[in-house]
Amino acid sequence: xxxxxxxxxxxxxxxxxxxxxxxxxxxxxxxxxxxxxxxxxxxxxxxxxxxxxxxxxxxxxxxxxxxxxxxxxxxxxxxxxxxxxxxxxxxxxxxxxxxxxxxxxxxxxxxxxxxxxxxxxxxxxxxxxxxxxxxxxxxxxxxxxxxxxxxxxxxxxxxxxxxxxxxxxxxxxxxxxxxxxxxxxxxxxxxxxxxxxxxxxxxxxxxxxxxxxxxxxxxxxxxxxxxxxxxxxxxxxxxxxxxxxxxxxxxxxxxxxxxxxxxxxxxxxxxxxxxxxxxxxxxxxxxxxxxxxxxxxxxxxxxxxxxxxxxxxxxxxxxxxxxxxxxxxxxxxxxxxxxxxxxxxxxxxxxxxxxxxxxxxxxxxxxxxxxxxxxxxxxxxxxxxxxxxxxxx
Numbered sequence: 096x097x098x099x100x101x102x103x104x105x106x107x108x109x110x111x112x113x114x115x116x117x118x119x120x121x122x123x124x125x126x127x128x129x130x131x132x133x134x135x136x137x138x139x140x141x142x143x144x145x146x147x148x149x150x151x152x153x154x155x156x157x158x159x160x161x162x163x164x165x166x167x168x169x170x171x172x173x174x175x176x177x178x179x180x181x182x183x184x185x186x187x188x189x190x191x192x193x194x195x196x197x198x199x200x201x202x203x204x205x206x207x208x209x210x211x212x213x214x215x216x217x218x219x220x221x222x223x224x225x226x227x228x229x230x231x232x233x234x235x236x237x238x239x240x241x242x243x244x245x246x247x248x249x250x251x252x253x254x255x256x257x258x259x260x261x262x263x264x265x266x267x268x269x270x271x272x273x274x275x276x277x278x279x280x281x282x283x284x285x286x287x288x289x290x291x292x293x294x295x296x297x298x299x300x301x302x303x304x305x306x307x308x309x310x311x312x313x314x315x316x317x318x319x320x321x322x323x324x325x326x327x328x329x330x331x332x333x334x335x336x337x338x339x340x341x342x343x344x345x346x347x348x349x350x351x352x353x354x355x356x357x358x359x360x361x362x363x364x365x366x367x368x369x370x371x372x373x374x375x376x377x378x379x380x381x382x383x384x385x386x387x388x389x390x391x392x393x394x395x396x397x398x399x400x401x402x403x404x405x406x407x408x409x410x411x412x413x414x415x416x417x418x419x420x421x422x423x424x425x426x427x428x429x430x431x432x433x434x435x436x437x438x439x440x441x442x443x444x445x446x447x448x449x450x451x452x453x454x455x456x457x458x459x460x461x462x463x464x465x466x467x468x469x470x471x472x473x474x475x476x477x478x479x480x481x482x483x484x485x486x487x488x
Contacts, residue, residue: 104130104454105228105427106182107149113178113193114171116144123483127182129474130450133466134459135486136478142459145483146232146429148177149457151192151209153230154221154257154264158429160250163194163207174207183228184424189214192221225261229418229426233411233433241395241403245338245383252311252337252384255318255410258418258426260310270303274375277362281370297362301355304379308341309351311382317421321413329441330409331402332389339382386410404436408445415452425454433458434465443468 106127112118118141125132134142147166150158157166167175176193191212211218213227231254240247256263277296280288319335337346340361344354361377362369369375386395388402395406411428419425428449434442446469449456458473460466463486466473475486 103184103423104425104452105230106455107132107152107179107427107457108182108187109178109180110145110148111178112145112148113176114168114173115148115166115175115177116168117141118144118481119168119171121145121481121483123476125455125474127455129472130452130455131446131469131473132455132457133463133469133473133475134457134478134483135461135463135466135475138461140478141481141483142478143234143431145478146234146431146457146459149179149427149429150230150232151177151221152179152181152190152224152228152427154225154261155254158232158234158431163209167194181228188227190224222261222265225257225264228424229258229422230429231255231258231411231414231426232429232431233407234431237407238400238404240407241386241398245381248384248386249380249382252315252382255414256310256314258414259314259317259421263307263310266303266306266310270300270307270379273299273303274378274380278369278374281366282373286366286370293366294359294363297359300362300375300378301358304341304358305345305351305355307379308339308345308354308382311337311339311379312342312345315384318410318413318417321417321420322409325409325413325416329444330405330412331391333395333406333409333413334387334389336385336387337382338385339379340377341379342382401436405441408433412448412452415454419453425452427454428452428456430456430458432460434460 107125108127109122109124111122113120134145136142147157147159174194174196176191178191181188181190193210195208195210209221211221211224213223237251240251253263253267273296277293277300280293280296315335315337322333325332341354341358344357345351365376386406387393388395388398388406395403398406415426415428433445437445442465450472463475476483477486
């Protein structure tokens with residue numbers, strides 16, 4: 096396993112899927128002798144489904160953000176399951192996750208509960224996975240990140256933050272749950288709802304919001320430093336800013352306790368407006384990630400499609416380098432169809448960068464020719480007819 100000096104990586108040595116998307120049962124065993132794993136096959140063959148399964152080795156809803164019941168294969172007798180063996184810091188770790196089989200027989204109940212096991216032992220929830228390793232992905236749907244609404248960029252940011260702060264998803268989830276409770280109370284009772292109850296909810300919202308904002312700010316600052324240190328190359332240097340009231344208050348030097356008190360006051364003052372709107376009109380759930388193409392001094396949303404893709408790749412690579420530097424462990428990277436719209440020079444530069452991170456990276460593509468030059472440096476698999484087989488060219 097090609098690790099950098101003092102840097103470990105996450106390598107998948109076996110992956111088994113059961114009733115997952117297009118796979119009734121599939122098992123593959125990468126040899127982990129190369130940092131790059133390449134899956135090639137026609138559109139619709141199931142390449143992205145493999146990456147989605149790997150994304151469930153991390154906290155959250157996977158790279159498609161699908162409902163848990165939606166992942167189960169059509170006409171399956173039971174719910175889906177993913178099992179993997181990982182090589183982490185020289186140790187083998189067995190991971191299993193899937194939909195709770197005690198739900199409906201077809202595994203498609205609304206909601207559902209995800210089960211997680213580590214080395215055969217049940218763990219409380221998927222957040223535990225983020226404490227052991229990080230999984231980062233880039234998909235074609237993310238190509239529109241800079242021109243879509245702020246919610247997509249905020250989710251992207253929060254996913255990256257998890258790489259350094261595994262507790263971040265718990266804080267975000269707790270904030271959103273309390274916010275929904277406050278929304279319901281204001282919707283049912285209006286601004287005249289029990290003031291003590293509202294105050295208690297707003298105090299909890301403020302507490303979680305400050306934790307979320309502090310983690311975002313710290314991560315964004317460190318990522319910005321990593322971006323600034325990057326050598327000039329085919330992926331342009333990006334500059335970052337967080338557009339959010341609370342993040343700005345904290346960035347201005349306000350102590351966390353004072354920022355928390357200020358947010359509580361702001362929420363209390365907004366009760367009438369929020370009751371009329373049916374939602375919280377301000378808070379960390381409104382924060383936006385602003386990315387700028389530094390050499391051009393141009394916001395990412397004004398850049399060309401190719402430049403936006405290059406900026407996105409630059410962010411992913413910088414995040415991977417940051418994790419390797421601070422955690423001494425490179426993340427598991429999942430790159431879906433990432434090479435299709437890059438020119439030859441950028442493809443070569445990307446492959447070199449990925450191979451040098453110290454961890455494993457999975458790439459997909461419809462045409463093996465896109466990965467020319469990786470023969471002998473990557474492990475290739477053919478995906479077709481519900482099977483994933485080692486490729487021999």
